[in-house]
Amino acid sequence: MAESKKRINTDGLFRQNVVLMSGLVTAPIIVAATTLQRSLVLTISFFAVSYVSILLCRFISRKIVYTVRILLYTIVAAIMFIPTVIALRFLFPETTQEVMLYIELMVVNSLILAKTESRFYLEPYGKMSVDALIFIAGFAMVAFASGAVREILSYGTLFGFHVCEPIIPSAKSPFFGFILVGIFAAVCRAVVGRRVSSRKGRSE
């Protein structure tokens, strides 16, 4: 019992991945995660805006009605956006400008608006901080996978280093992003299904 309490819940990586399973945060991956550097910028901004907002908004009293709580969450995220973009513009000026629209949209991402109420704020603070971090890691995993595949296919590079000739230049287009996320989601389901059945087999 004590062991199960201590075990970290890794649902956010695969079983409830925000991009592949619940589809809560898809737009940045589908349209903007076309290279590894863009994926890195998106991951940093997603972490800074969402994770910090989740940690801070925990202190907003649950006595406040739901309608107003949602507004406060987005306001906190919009405030977090300001230092995040200042830092990103200093570190990655060009890439930040390229994906700016999708960084701006992270203010209203469903991890803050939906998961906080349905999951994170039902957990103790410590457990919640780890759990939210794992959800961010799940996002990062998909962002980097998408960035790597699309960078190789469309530019023939990896983190800017030449690897091969571009194979499918249109891989950077949104339609390819949709299809790739669909395929990743199917693979993720297969992995989760296999893990569940092997766990069942062990327990029997």
Next chain:
Amino acid sequence: MSNIFARTISLIMVSVFTQNAIFDRAFGANVAIYASRKDSHVIGFSIGITVMTTLASMIAYLFDGLLLPLPYGDLFMPLVYVVIISLLYVIGLFILWRGFPKLYGKVKKYVHLAIFNCAVFGALFLNSTFGKGFAGYVGYGFGTGIGFFVACFLINIANEKLSSDKIPKIFRGYPIMMIYIGIISLAFNVLVGYTAEF
């Protein structure tokens, strides 16, 4: 006058077809998938988003003109848009609560999904780039809502087939839906001969 009308119509067409919120920018794709499960949701969400993008665009026009020319003004735009949409959200809820209590009871569980999503916010951010003048802002905002409806409708008509037993189990539902949206997105790109630069 006719010039303004033509510009408004042209921006509506642009935001419905050329830069469809879902197929070209993936704004609110998750909301569209959720809304497309029921016919009533398609209509409800589309009305909510259209009203919100149109009204918010009108107000955003005033603030864009004031803030965007300032140095670092763009950093405050998300905060400004959140405040605009929050105010409209509260006013809308109040009107529903007082005027249409039955409808309020039905929609209060998911009304925030129709308001706080990437489609609404994305329309405001894109307006600062494409919506020239007040009429342009209104046209782009309204067109984004109509574009959302078109996308929802196209997803809705395929929903049943994409969830059927004929689809392999691991692809059933969400994964095949994404692939389907991808194919429609490709068709839209070919139709207009345009690709978003990202």
